[in-house]
Amino acid sequence: MIRKLFSVHILTLLFISSCNKGDNIKPNILFIMSDDHAYQAISAYDDKLINTPNIDRIADEGMLFSNASVTNSICAPSRAVILTGKHSHINGKIDNISIFDDSQMTFPQLFQKAGYQTSMFGKLHFGNNPKGIDDFLILPGQGDYINPRFLGRDKDTIITGYVTDVITDLTLDWFMNKRDENKPFLTFYLHKAPHRAWWPSPEKFAEFYDKRFQEPETLYDDYTNRGTAAKTAEMNLLTHMQYMQDSKVRPSVFEKMKNVEPKILYARGDGTFFEPSSKSFTERYNRANEEQKKKYDLTLDKISNDFESNWPSMSNKEKMQWKYQRYMQDYLATISSVDDNVGRVLDYLEETGLDKNTIVVYTSDQGFYLGEHGWFDKRFIYDQSFKTPLLIKWPNEIKPGTTSDEMVQNLDFAQTFLEAAMINAPSDMQGESLIPLLKGNNSNWTRDAVYYHYYEYPSVHMAKRHYGIVNKEFKLVHFYFDIDEWELYDRLNDPNEMKNVYNDPQYKEIVESLTNELYELRKKYKDSDELSKTFIYE
Ligand code: SGN
Ligand code: CA
Secondary structure, eight states: OHHHHHHHHHHHHHHHHHHHHHHHHSOEEEEEEESSOOGGGSTTTOOSSOOOHHHHHHHHHSEEETTEEOSSOSHHHHHHHHHHSSOHHHHSOOSSSSOOOTTSOOHHHHHHHTTOEEEEEEEOOSOSSOTTOSEEEEESTTOOSBSOEEEOSSOEEEOOSBHHHHHHHHHHHIIIIIOOTTSOEEEEEEOOTTOTTOOOOHHHHHHHHTOOOOOOTTTTOOOTTSOHHHHHOSOBHHHHSOTTTTTOOOHHHHHHSSSSOOOOOEEOSSSOEEOOOOOOHHHHHTTSOHHHHHHHHHHHHHHHHHHHHHGGGOOHHHHHHHHHHHHHHHHHHHHHHHHHHHHHHHHHHHHHTGGGGEEEEEEESSOOOSSGGGBOSOOSSSHHHHBOOEEEEOTTTSOTTEEEOSOEEGGGHHHHHHHHTTOOOOTTOOSOOOHHHHTTOGGGOOOOEEEEEEOOOSSTTOOOOEEEEEESSEEEEEEOSSOOEEEEEETTTOTTOOOOOTTOGGGHHHHHHHHHHHHHHHHHTTOOHHHHHHTOOO
């Protein structure tokens, strides 16, 4: 009898421990996203500009996607696509201006219901109450680089420090002090950097000011062989990047020199103009306390002195070169901080052993132009802003150091995470789970082309509305609204996208078949000209 009781007891114990084990099998998910991080500025993709040893660790231990893209290359819409698993025309957040309807299902809500502990730190860019998130501190709107303010569930708080360090401190503090060890976690660690106006930490500002960077081949692009949209966009370094707001020439120096550049005005498309509502250099600088200002001043003085003595004799080409170097110095300096901080978080996961059962994703809300085509900013379906970095590690599931060139999108994240966590995805999500690719079962992956649709026009940077289809070989685009122009790019023979071959007779058959495919995709994703008309605003 005693023996029997004893064995029942053992069996019960075994049963309980296997249940616990079963629960623990659900992987943790750490979703790291920065804002406007170009894949050209991650050394796992390309080491011409910067070394990012920590972000590269994710690629070394996992998979790098060389053809990852977004469905709509702009901040808040990209985030809405990620959270809902639906294209912008379905989730309704077509641009930065429209309201996100937060009564709709977002994947963190499903994780929370399934017993995950959820948290979010950093830049979300819409709303102040993310659904399905237990703990959060998020930046209001675009947020600030220096001594940023955060919105919490109960109260707002201003935290002294540099935004990238602060967001990391908050994330690590949550791991160390608030994480429930009995639950798997879903954590969003969302950087503001490297968003314009590219304010580095004072130390990185000084360090990167001394560096010089290789120019991209297409820096002096004059947009011949392209359509109206590329020619009329307002994102050229020479003509739209600002010496004071962007390159950080001090107002006192800028103002005493005559006719440096006109006050920036963006065209509205109807012949009228508006002033950007962005914060000024002075407002940003004045967020720093006296001690921080002193450190910034050392580099700010060097920039202003250089500008004052050299600008009057510079040719347009030299001005372009000067702006490009200043741009890269600051943009890459902000990335260097992101990389250091990602390292802190990866180290923590390793030190605690949490890394073994944690999927770590590094991505950006879209790509960015680092002088390609003479541009900064994003929005276009052209490669640097259509594509986005995507690195994923998942020990024992993803073979370390692998690359996938499949056409994957931010639309796919929700279903991927849900499948990894063994939670059913709602049938109206529009992406595809990347799990087969992550596990090396490529034959289970059938998609060969993706759909793209950008709306925010007329607006800052004046990138015209367009939609298109992209596969590994070609890109077909329709610019509509105030023009009606088509473009076709041969991605393999013209990787810099310098020649629109839509009207080239040699590509006639490609145009026909891709146009059909594009209409099929529009049907599949429930997009149409009629629907677009409902999104046209004054
Ligand atoms: C600001 C920036 C723009 C940028 C938009 C949208 N100007 O207006 O350059 O395109 O945000 O960016 S700034 O002078 O204020 O920095 S997004 O990432 O939020 O979509
Ligand atoms: Ca962005």
